[in-house]
Amino acid sequence: MKRILAVNGSPRGERSHSRRLLESFLQACVAEQGEVEVLRREVGRGNLPHVDEAWIAAAFHPQPAQRPAPMQAALALSDELIDELFAADRLVIAAPMYNFAIPSGLKAWVDQIVRIGRTFDFIPDDPQQQYRPLLHGKSALIITSRGDRGYGAGGVNAALNHADVYLRAVLGLIGIERVAVVAVENDEFGGLAFADSYHAAERELAELAANF
Numbered sequence: 005m006k007r008i009l010a011v012n013g014s015p016r017g018e019r020s021h022s023r024r025l026l027e028s029f030l031q032a033c034v035a036e037q038g039e040v041e042v043l044r045r046e047v048g049r050g051n052l053p054h055v056d057e058a059w060i061a062a063a064f065h066p067q068p069a070q071r072p073a074p075m076q077a078a079l080a081l082s083d084e085l086i087d088e089l090f091a092a093d094r095l096v097i098a099a100p101m102y103n104f105a106i107p108s109g110l111k112a113w114v115d116q117i118v119r120i121g122r123t124f125d126f127i128p129d130d131p132q133q134q135y136r137p138l139l140h141g142k143s144a145l146i147i148t149s150r151g152d153r154g155y156g157a158g159g160v161n162a163a164l165n166h167a168d169v170y171l172r173a174v175l176g177l178i179g180i181e182r183v184a185v186v187a188v189e190n191d192e193f194g195g196l197a198f199a200d201s202y203h204a205a206e207r208e209l210a211e212l213a214a215n216f
Contacts, residue, residue, distance in 0.1 A: 005039045008216075009092035013099030013110030014048040021149040021188050023048075025205060026098035029147065032213035043088060045113070048099065052112040053081065063119055082116045089117055094216055095144040095180065101155070101167040114174055123178040137179030144175055145216060146185045147209070151192040153201075156185075184212065 010030060014020035034040045059082070062075035071079075089095065099110045106114075120126055125136040146168045154160035155167075168185045175183055188205045190197040 022098040036214040047109040047113040098147040139179035143182035149188040153189040
C-alpha cells in the first residue's frame with residue numbers, strides 16, 4: 005500500500021485555496037490508485053513549536069545514543085515528524101506564499117525534520133559531498149497559492165519566489181529531489197484571472213493523481 009504524507013501549511017481553514025486543492029488531490033489519488041494510506045500533518049493551524057536552544061543542544065549532541073532524558077524529550081516531536089516522513093512513499097506540501105516565502109508554521113516543520121544524523125549527514129572532510137541525504141526513493145508535490153502572478157520559472161516575479169524554491173532546496177538536502185509544483189496565482193486580482201488559474205491547477209493535479 006502506498007503511503008502519502010500530507011503536510012498542510014495554511015493558517016486558513018475553508019477559505020484556503022491550497023487546503024481545498026490538497027483535499028481534492030488526495031481524494032483523486034485514492035480514487036485513481038485504490039489502496040492509498042494518507043497521513044495528514046497539520047502545521048499551518050497546529051502551533052508547531054519552533055526550534056529552541058534545548059533542541060539545538062540535543063540535536064548536535066556528540067553521542068546521540070547517549071543523550072540524557074531531557075535531550076530526548078526536546079527531540080521527541082522532531083523524531084515523530086521524521087518517522088512520519090520516513091514511513092511515507094510520497095510527500096505533499098500544501099501552503100500559500102507569504103511575503104515571497106512560506107508560512108511560519110511550515111518553516112517550523114522544516115526546521116524540525118531537517119536534522120543532522122536523521123535526515124542528512126554533514127561530512128566536513130569530503131570536498132565532493134559534504135552534505136549527504138539520508139532519505140531515498142521518495143518524491144514530493146508542492147501545492148501553493150500566490151496573490152500575484154508570474155512567480156514560476158521565467159515569470160516576471162520569478163526572482164521573488166523564495167517559497168517553493170526554498171522547499172525544493174531543503175527537500176533536496178535530505179534526499180527528496182523529485183519535486184513537482186502546482187500553483188494557483190492571481191488570488192489578489194480575483195475574477196476570471198484567478199478562476200482560470202485555479203481550474204488549471206485542478207486539471208494539473210487530476211493528471212498527477214493517477215501516477216503520484
